[in-house]
Amino acid sequence: MMTIQDEVGVLTLAGIAGVALVFLYVIHGATRKADAARVEARAGAIRKWFFLGLLVLGAGVTAATLAPFPIPDQQASAGTRHVVDVVGHQWGWRLPPGPIEAGIPVEFRVTSADVNHGFGLYDSSGRLLAQTQAMPGVTNRLVYTFARPGRYRVLCLEYCGLVHYGMSAEIVVSAAGGARP
C-alpha cells in the first residue's frame, strides 16, 4: 500500500524530473542561435497554458486537501471515550498508562511543561503517522484512530535541547475489546 510519504516521494521525484527535463532541453539548445522574437512568441504561448494549468491544479488541490479541514476542531472535544492527556517535558513524555483500543478515535490533548516539543506518533516500523506541537501554555488536540493493535512510539519533533533525540515513549494499542497484542 502507498503511504502518504510514498505518494509525496513519487510526486516530488516526478516534479523534479520534469523540471530537469525542461532544463536539459533548454541547455541542449542554448548554443544554437534562433531569432529571439520567435523564441519569445513560442514561450509566451506555452506560458499562458502553463499558468492556467498551475492555477487550476492549485485550486483543485487546495479544495481537495482543505475540505474536510485536516486539523480537528480545537474548541470542542472529539466526543470519543478515549481521551489521552500528554505532557512533554525536558526530556520525556508523561502519558497515562491506561489501555488504548484500536479502531476507536483517540483524542490526544498535548501540552508541554517547559519548552516547545513535538508529539510525533510512529508505528513499529518507524513510520510517522501524525503529529502536533507540544507547547507551554497551549493544549493542542490531535485525533487519531489506530487501525491495528501493536506497539507504537512517540518521538519528539521539535528541538528542545540536549536530549531532544532521546525523548521517546511507547504506546500500546490493544485489539478492539481490550485484548493486549
Add this chain to the structure above:
Amino acid sequence: MSTRYPAGETLTRGERRALNLYLVSGLLLFILLMSFGLTMRLAQSAWIDITPNHFYQIMTAHGAGMVGTVGLASSAVMWFFLRKYVRLSLPVFVANYACFMLGAALLLGATFVGRFGGAWTFLYPLPVHSMGVWSAGAAAVFMVGYLVMGLGFLLFYLDAMRAIVRVYGNLGRALGLQWLFRGTVDPSHPATVVASTMVIIVNSLGILGGAVVLVMSLVNAYASEFVLDALFAKNLTYFFGHVFVNSSIYMAVIGVYELLPRYTGRPWSMSRPFLWAWAANTVLVLIVYPHHLLMDFAMPRWAMVIGQIASYGEGLPVFAATAYLVLTNVHRSGLRWRMPIVLIVLAIFGWSAGIVPAIIDGTISVNRVMHNTLWVPGHFHFYLLLGVLPMLLAFMYHLIGGRADEPISRGDELGLTAYLVGGLTFVGMFLAGGHASEPRRYAVHFAEWRPYDQVASIAAVLVIAAMLLFAARIARGLLRAPAELR
C-alpha cells in the same frame, strides 16, 4: 564584449576593498560552516564521535552562520548593482560588514565558549530553559549577536531606501506600482531597483519582527516574571526567519537579472507581468510564514489556510517570472558556456527543483507526516545549496572574469561536476530521510537511518572540495583586481 563590464559598475579603490571584504569573508565562512555541516552528518553516520552537546552547538552555529552569511553575501550583490542607479553610501556598506563580523563573533562565542545550543531559531523559551547546559548569559550574548547583525542590515536598507526615494520619489514608484494597471511600462526601469525595493520593505519588517522577539526574550532572561506568550513568540520568530531567508534569495537573484543578458547576448526589458510578480511577492512573503506553524493546532484556522494557500502562491510569482525569463533568454541564444552563465542556469534549476518538495510540504495533510523530519532540511538545502549559492558564485566568477572571455577551465569543470553530483546526492539523502520519517535535529540517529547519513557525508565531502576549488580561484581573482573593475 565590453558591455559585460559597463562603465557604471567600475569600483573605486575603497569600494573594491569593501566588496572584497564581503566576498572573501563570505567564501571563508561558507567553507567553515559547510565543514560544520559535514561534522554533523559524520556524527549521525556514527563515523565520528562527538557529544550531543557539541553536536547542538555546531548545529546552532551552522544554522545561524549560514543564514547570516547568505544574507551578507547577497547584500553585496544588491549593493554592487544598485549603486549604478542610486547613490549608496560606502561607509554604511562598510558599517554593515562591521556589524556582521561583530555579531558573528558574539554568536560563535556564545555557542562554542558559552555552549549555547538553542538553534538558529532560538525558539522561546528554550534559550532560557536549557536545563543547565548553557547559561542565561550565553543565550543573551547569542541574542545580542543577532541584534548587532540585524542593526547592520537595517542600516544598509535604510541607506538604500533613502537613496532610492531620492531618485524615484517613493518606494511604490520604485516597485513600478504605477504601471500595474495602466500606462506604458518604462522598458528601462531596472529590475535591480524593483527587487531591492521589495527586499528593503519586507526585510526591514522581518528584522524588526526578529528584534521584537529578541528584546522580549532578553528581558525575560533577566526578569523571569516578564513572561512571553510562547505561541506569539513562535509567530514572530518564524516570520523573521522566513522573511530573512527569502530576502537573501531576492537579493542574490539581482545578479541573475543583471548578468543574464551579458552572457546570452539577448537583452530583456521590464514588463508588466514582471512588476506584478514582485508586487505580489511583496505581500505574499509577509503573510506566508504560518506554513511553519501548521502543526500548531492552536493557531486560528484562517491562518493555517493562508499558510497553505500562500505557500502555493508564494512559490510562484517571482520564482516563475525568473525561471521563465532565464529559460527563454538562454534557449537558442547561441551563447557560449562560461562559468557565470553555467552557474546561473544551475541556480535556477536548483531553485525550481527545490521548490517542488517545499510546496508539497506546505499542504497541511502532508505537513502532518513531514513537518520537522529531514524532509525540511532536504528542501531548503536544495534551493540554498543548489540555488542561492550558485547565484552568488556566478556573481563572483563574473567579477574575476577578464575581457579575455575565458572558456571554462578543466578545474572549474571538475568543480562543477563535483558540486552538482555531490549537492544533488546530499539533498537527496535528506529527502530520503524525510521520506523514511527521520526527525530533523537528532544528534544521534538510529542504526537503520545511518546509510543515508553515510552517503550524505561522502556527498558533502564532494561539495566542500568543489567549494574549496571555486573559492581559491575566486579569492585569487578578486585580490588580483581585474583591470576592468579598477
